[in-house]
Amino acid sequence: xxxxxxxxxxxxxxxxxxxxxxxxxxxxxxxxxxxxxxxxxxxxxxxxxxxxxxxxxxxxxxxxxxxxxxxxxxxxxxxxxxxxxxxxxxxxxxxxxxxxxxxxxxxxxxxxxxxxxxxxxxxxxxxxxxxxxxxxxxxxxxxxxxxxxxxxxxxxxxxxxxxxxxxxxxxxxxxxxxxxxxxxxxxxxxxxxxxxxxxxxxxxxxxxxxxxxxxxxxxxxxxxxxxxxxxxxxxxxxxxxxxxxxxxxxxxxxxxxxxxxxxxxxxxxxxxxxxxxxxxxxxxxxxxxxxxxxxxxxxxxxxxxxxxxxxxxxxxxxxxxxxxxxxxxxxxx
Amino acid sequence: xxxxxxxxxxxxxxxxxxxxxxxxxxxxxxxxxxxxxxxxxxxxxxxxxxxxxxxxxxxxxxxxxxxxxxxxxxxxxxxxxxxxxxxxxxxxxxxxxxxxxxxxxxxxxxxxxxxxxxxxxxxxxxxxxxxxxxxxxxxxxxxxxxxxxxxxxxxxxxxxxxxxxxxxxxxxxxxxxxxxxxxxxxxxxxxxxxxxxxxxxxxxxxxxxxxxxxxxxxxxxxxxxxxxxxxxxxxxxxxxxxxxxxxxxxxxxxxxxxxxxxxxxxxxxxx
Amino acid sequence: xxxxxxxxxxxxxxxxxxxxxxxxxxxxxxxxxxxxxxxxxxxxxxxxxxxxxxxxxxxxxxxxxxxxxxxxxxxxxxxxxxxxxxxxxxxxxxxxxxxxxxxxxxxxxxxxxxxxxxxxxxxxxxxxxxxxxxxxxxxxxxxxxxxxxxxxxxxxxxxxxxxxxxxxxxxxxxxxxxxxxxxxxxxxxxxxxxxxxxxxxxxxxxxxxxxxxxxxxxxxxxxxxxxxxxxxxxxxxxxxxxxxxxxxxxxxxxxxxxxxxxxxxxxxxxxxxxxxxxxxxxxxxx
Numbered sequence: 001x002x003x004x005x006x007x008x009x010x011x012x013x014x015x016x017x018x019x020x021x022x023x024x025x026x027x028x029x030x031x032x033x034x035x036x037x038x039x040x041x042x043x044x045x046x047x048x049x050x051x052x053x054x055x056x057x058x059x060x061x062x063x064x065x066x067x068x069x070x071x072x073x074x075x076x077x078x079x080x081x082x083x084x085x086x087x088x089x090x091x092x093x094x095x096x097x098x099x100x101x102x103x104x105x106x107x108x109x110x111x112x113x114x115x116x117x118x119x120x121x122x123x124x125x126x127x128x129x130x131x132x133x134x135x136x137x138x139x140x141x142x143x144x145x146x147x148x149x150x151x152x153x154x155x156x157x158x159x160x161x162x163x164x165x166x167x168x169x170x171x172x173x174x175x176x177x178x179x180x181x182x183x184x185x186x187x188x189x190x191x192x193x194x195x196x197x198x199x200x201x202x203x204x205x206x207x208x209x210x211x212x213x214x215x216x217x218x219x220x221x222x223x224x225x226x227x228x229x230x231x232x233x234x235x236x237x238x239x240x241x242x243x244x245x246x247x248x249x250x251x252x253x254x255x256x257x258x259x260x261x262x263x264x265x266x267x268x269x270x271x272x273x274x275x276x277x278x279x280x281x282x283x284x285x286x287x288x289x290x291x292x293x294x295x296x297x298x299x300x301x302x303x304x305x306x307x308x309x310x311x312x313x314x315x316x317x318x319x320x321x322x323x324x325x326x327x328x329x330x331x332x333x
Numbered sequence: 334x335x336x337x338x339x340x341x342x343x344x345x346x347x348x349x350x351x352x353x354x355x356x357x358x359x360x361x362x363x364x365x366x367x368x369x370x371x372x373x374x375x376x377x378x379x380x381x382x383x384x385x386x387x388x389x390x391x392x393x394x395x396x397x398x399x400x401x402x403x404x405x406x407x408x409x410x411x412x413x414x415x416x417x418x419x420x421x422x423x424x425x426x427x428x429x430x431x432x433x434x435x436x437x438x439x440x441x442x443x444x445x446x447x448x449x450x451x452x453x454x455x456x457x458x459x460x461x462x463x464x465x466x467x468x469x470x471x472x473x474x475x476x477x478x479x480x481x482x483x484x485x486x487x488x489x490x491x492x493x494x495x496x497x498x499x500x501x502x503x504x505x506x507x508x509x510x511x512x513x514x515x516x517x518x519x520x521x522x523x524x525x526x527x528x529x530x531x532x533x534x535x536x537x538x539x540x541x542x543x544x545x546x547x548x549x550x551x552x553x554x555x556x557x558x559x560x561x562x563x564x565x566x567x568x569x570x571x572x573x574x575x576x577x578x579x580x581x582x583x584x585x586x587x588x589x590x591x592x593x594x595x596x597x598x599x600x601x602x603x604x
Numbered sequence: 605x606x607x608x609x610x611x612x613x614x615x616x617x618x619x620x621x622x623x624x625x626x627x628x629x630x631x632x633x634x635x636x637x638x639x640x641x642x643x644x645x646x647x648x649x650x651x652x653x654x655x656x657x658x659x660x661x662x663x664x665x666x667x668x669x670x671x672x673x674x675x676x677x678x679x680x681x682x683x684x685x686x687x688x689x690x691x692x693x694x695x696x697x698x699x700x701x702x703x704x705x706x707x708x709x710x711x712x713x714x715x716x717x718x719x720x721x722x723x724x725x726x727x728x729x730x731x732x733x734x735x736x737x738x739x740x741x742x743x744x745x746x747x748x749x750x751x752x753x754x755x756x757x758x759x760x761x762x763x764x765x766x767x768x769x770x771x772x773x774x775x776x777x778x779x780x781x782x783x784x785x786x787x788x789x790x791x792x793x794x795x796x797x798x799x800x801x802x803x804x805x806x807x808x809x810x811x812x813x814x815x816x817x818x819x820x821x822x823x824x825x826x827x828x829x830x831x832x833x834x835x836x837x838x839x840x841x842x843x844x845x846x847x848x849x850x851x852x853x854x855x856x857x858x859x860x861x862x863x864x865x866x867x868x869x870x871x872x873x874x875x876x877x878x879x880x881x882x883x884x885x886x887x888x889x890x
Contacts, residue, residue: 022457025461026457026460026461124662140533140586140589140590141582142534142585144537144540144541145537145578145581145585148574148578149578149582151564151574152567152571152574152575152578155567156567156571228661229703230699230703230704231703231706231714232706233659234696234698235706235717236659236687237657237658237659237690237694237695237696238691238718238721238722239687239690239691239692239722240687240691240717240721240722241684244721249706249709252708252709253706253707270450271450271453274452274456275452275544278544279564289456290545290547292460293456293459293460294545294547296460298460301456301457304456305453305456308450308452308453309453312450
């Protein structure tokens, strides 16, 4: 109980720290975003008026407390380039990125898990060698290049999947939330589900491949170790086949060390969405982040970075919880 | 062994192309010619002699742009990778050799740095520094020095405990002299391996940043910029995308394979 | 007399041409008997149990000889068939109760696995049987123990659970692989008594692997003495502890701690006995 409280407190402190850093770093940036907003003929009076409108004429400390006060009430300020409420823009894009990231995670776990299991069951054979070779190759190619390779091979040369956007414009479902994939499933609107998945598959694969290699490598290593332990041998002597032994006895215990690693790697994956979304013109947070940087839209950048920080911190928290849930030793004190 | 030669060979070829770009490139990489736009490469129907890899949508020669793009890629790789290596190695060496509060301070700094996801860091830095080649180089060095510091610090600690370092100190070398003459030569191979891997990362980061138009000005030929151009023309002129993609792919692979090969070569027991 | 387990000139090699870790081993376990298998660590005694159960580590193979269980040749069986046969009829009491239970599964499943999966019982009947057997091994609160995870039990409790798991399916043969080595002395005694009592009640033939002559004396009808992968001698307990044992056996008896003797009278196996034994083995095996 006390540990949980301390955990929450440090989480809050970390978030506050990130907010301060983000704010300070961005305010010391050279260049005047206001001047960039106005047409070339604008007078100094025009600039001052706009500056006051965005609160940029006050002292740094004042600006910070106005900003953080607003943030605590859910008001992240107004985007300079889009002239809309930052909170609304950012939260509007969040579902698309979350769905993409989790779909990618799903693919990575599926693929990495399958490779690890095959490599373990056929250890010391050619299959294990093939798995190792594939992992090595997958790891040395970053997600950006995977994305390009998929666009080229599965999007153009052999056009199995669409290569840009989140959904076909013709469908344009009128949903209540931004979680289109989830909502389409709940509404049994499988035409939309299929279209969404088709659009998401290539970017998700590009994000998933490097992670799947990490999972395959680490999980295979710990599976191989666990498969030699006494209780696994005992299960063999009770008449279980290798496959049954692996799934019933070994997998759960071998998955624990992998889990922490997947948590860290998942934050990298979320980071990877920034460029992959741009590559596939996928309307998510990452795509928005790049536009915001290109336009030097400071309030928007602040909002996005803060939201990403929340995502990273939440991921770490969830991994800790999942670890405790899977490990009976921790669950019972 | 073979991979060391293959990857090294590609990198040398690339370096030569980058250095002698003005002599090698068949055309001015910036020269536009709207009558010659989207010419296919030489093996395809409709190719124009002299434009070996075809032209892009503004009629610029793809091969020439590729060669000039190698300049940017390698400049960033050398400068950014080198700065990150120097910054990280110096801090790592000092922390590992001096120990005490220096070590604690550097260790803490590394922890804080690594808890910040690199992408966020990059967004923030580029937003602050503005776009351009020097921003890219600074951003990479500032973000990636921890890769060197972490490993060099551990290695230096291990080396400092060895007998020959102790005996050098007894013989009467100053601490910094011992560090330079006894520890650095033994840590250097590790730094070189890391540098090769880092340069591969650097090339990708530069390509990504120029792909989203945050690197050098958009007129200058970069592989990332060419990829961005090719991405928009993908259904009309595939080669515009494929050429820089292949160059990027081979270069990234070459750096990582060269690093791995170097590691095996320097420390055969570990492989 | 044919035993339930007949091992005849068994050799096990590392790799196809590698050194032999078991050489020309023969022994026979009669129905209802506890057969001791004794030797110092590294003598290869555990490997015999592993060979019978089909659990030899990768890279180790039976190169010569035969292992017959209830008349069936085990070395000729494909892995799948061997596993099924072992699962149905042979149980193991392992050495280290700390590593022999899966830390992430409750006790209930680990006892009923064999009943449900290999013998095809329905789950409820298997659970009843598990509870019954836990009672037999004097676990005070069987229902609660079934719901526990291994880390919630003491080392002695876990070994009781493992003994219950071995006897629950009423196997025809049990391999006890140094089941008391990892426990402390007072618990050791209780566990030995428990194993003897359970064996007497069920009449199960047992191969009892140990390095402790005292255990052999208390428990076993007959025993086989092993040194460096070869059999030194086989005989009844009376013979082994009688007036004319093999010098190595005698030395092993000397090296056995006894509760009624102070610690300092322990004698290691003398160098000359081992040298004589080596010479003898070389003479017989070439």
